[in-house]
Amino acid sequence: PADGDGGDGGDGDGEYELDPAAQVASLLAPVCATMAIVVYLLKTVDAAEQPASGFSEIMVYQEHSSDDAATIAGGVALNALAMVALLFVVTSGLVLLYRFSCYAAIYGFLLFSVVGALFVSGSELLRGVRDAYDPAGTLPDLAVLAAAGAFAPFGTAAVFWSDLGCARRCGFDLPRSRQTSLVLISAIIAYNLTKLPEWTTWGVLGAVALWDIVAVLTPRGPLKVLVETAEQRNEPIPGLVYEGHGIKLGLGDFVFYSLLVGRACLSSITAFAACAIAVLAGLCATLALLPVLERVLPALPISVAVGILFYFISSSLIEPLAAFAADQSLFL
Numbered sequence: 001p002a003d004g005d006g007g008d009g010g011d012g013d014g015e016y017e018l019d020p021a022a023q024v025a026s027l028l029a030p031v032c033a034t035m036a037i038v039v040y041l042l043k044t045v046d047a048a049e050q051p052a053s054g055f056s057e058i059m060v061y062q063e064h065s066s067d068d069a070a071t072i073a074g075g076v077a078l079n080a081l082a083m084v085a086l087l088f089v090v091t092s093g094l095v096l097l098y099r100f101s102c103y104a105a106i107y108g109f110l111l112f113s114v115v116g117a118l119f120v121s122g123s124e125l126l127r128g129v130r131d132a133y134d135p136a137g138t139l140p141d142l143a144v145l146a147a148a149g150a151f152a153p154f155g156t157a158a159v160f161w162s163d164l165g166c167a168r169r170c171g172f173d174l175p176r177s178r179q180t181s182l183v184l185i186s187a188i189i190a191y192n193l194t195k196l197p198e199w200t201t202w203g204v205l206g207a208v209a210l211w212d213i214v215a216v217l218t219p220r221g222p223l224k225v226l227v228e229t230a231e232q233r234n235e236p237i238p239g240l241v242y243e244g245h246g247i248k249l250g251l252g253d254f255v256f257y258s259l260l261v262g263r264a265c266l267s268s269i270t271a272f273a274a275c276a277i278a279v280l281a282g283l284c285a286t287l288a289l290l291p292v293l294e295r296v297l298p299a300l301p302i303s304v305a306v307g308i309l310f311y312f313i314s315s316s317l318i319e320p321l322a323a324f325a326a327d328q329s330l331f332l
Contacts, residue, residue, distance in 0.1 A: 001216045001223060002027070002286055002299040003241075003248045019245075024287055026244030028280060030183050034254045035276060037187035038262040042194060045128030055193055058082050063197035072199055079200045080207035087211055091222040098229060098238060106238045107164065111156060114240070117185045118155045121192060123148035155181035163236065175243075182242050186251050190258035194266070201263045202311075205304050208256055212298035227296050247287065253299040257283070260307045267311070270319050274310040279303045 056062075060082050061075025097106050126144045131137070157166075158177035167173040196204065215223040230237045240251040257279045264275035282303030289297055 001212065001250050001253065002283075002290065002297055003227070023245045023247050024284060027242070027247060027249055027287070028283065030179060030242055030244075031249075031254060031257055031280070031283060034183050034186045034190065035258045035261045035279075037183070038190045038194065038258040039265045039272070041125060041128075041187070041191045042262055042265055044132045045125060045191075055083075055196060058086055059196070059200060061200070063200060076199045076203035079196075080203040083204045084207050084211045087208065087215075088222070091215060091226075094239070095222045095226050095229075098226060103238070107160065110238070110240065111160065114156045114159055114181075114185060115152055117188045118181070119148050119152035121188045122152065122184075125188060125191065155184065159185075159240070163238070179242060182240060182251060183254070185240065186254035187258060190255045190262060193255065193259045194262040198263065198266075201259065202308060205256060205260055205308060208252075209298075209300045209304040212300040216296055216298040224296060247290070249299055256300055257303060260304060260311075264307075264311050267315055268319060270322070271311050271314045274314040274318070275307045278307040278310040282306045 060078040063072060063075065067075070094106060094109075123145050126148055127141065130139050130144055154177070158174045158181045161167055161174045161178060193204075194201070215221040218224065226237060226239075241248045242251060242254065261272065261276050261279060264271040280303075282305070283299065285302050286297055286299050
């Protein structure tokens with residue numbers, strides 16, 4: 001979700017006296033950077049040679065090209081429910097821990113997740129990039145692990161520097177390093193999600209967008225409860241949140257935006273361009289609603305809905321028309 005005052009969603013009591021264009025740009029830039037990194041990895045790293053995504057383990061149904069439409073539809077629905085169930089368990093668990101002030105457990109889980117993304121998944125991706133540019137393998141695996149091992153502690157420290165009180169005790173903050181690390185974490189997770197089968201990806205995106213609405217807008221939605229509890233305590237929301245100029249966006253939004261664009265990139269340049277524009281336009285529309293509705297808003301539904309629509313329009317209409325025009329030597 002997107003939050004006008006820095007929460008995990010969007011609300012209207014934020015610092016709207018800031019330049020609106022600067023506020024929007026402060027989130028569009030990192031979202032574009034995350035999408036660009038995912039596309040770069042998809043074009044550079046041979047995904048077929050990388051280990052399967054850990055997200056595949058929670059998928060109930062494994063797609064096969066020989067499956068009929070009914071089997072695929074039912075399987076995709078099960079996979080989407082599995083992903084939503086995972087999100088429900090994680091977010092509800094965080095809410096319960098926060099309700100009972102179990103900060104050690106919350107930050108322990110978040111630290112484990114960040115280290116896993118930056119070191120474990122990061123080293124695998126570095127190895128893939130190394131193989132793409134150095135197929136002979138002159139740079140040893142040990143050097144790749146050393147690079148990931150050197151960056152992971154720094155990136156993890158930057159992410160939690162302020163949350164754990166280090167900025168106050170040391171007298172300085174690391175905002176740029178934190179933002180960079182959050183973008184890299186989002187890109188790594190999104191890249192791993194692009195390994196999900198195509199129809200499962202679209203089903204998961206649609207289901208997650210609906211879950212975002214439930215989690216943020218319903219009276220007892222876990223993200224809504226989390227934001228309200230943090231406001232009552234006058235505390236920052238515990239979680240991985242990217243802060244722009246007076247607006248914050250949950251890292252999950254970065255991940256699923258980039259997953260959508262990355263999946264489109266695997267199809268064609270036309271689909272990639274259409275989906276990238278759709279996602280950014282949807283984000284702008286969501287941000288524009290913040291000062292109007294003055295409440296926490298889910299950041300995924302508009303972007304995902306428009307992005308999926310644009311994908312299927314481009315792949316089923318625009319590309320066939322372009323191919324036909326090319327075959328007939330027709331030019332506009």
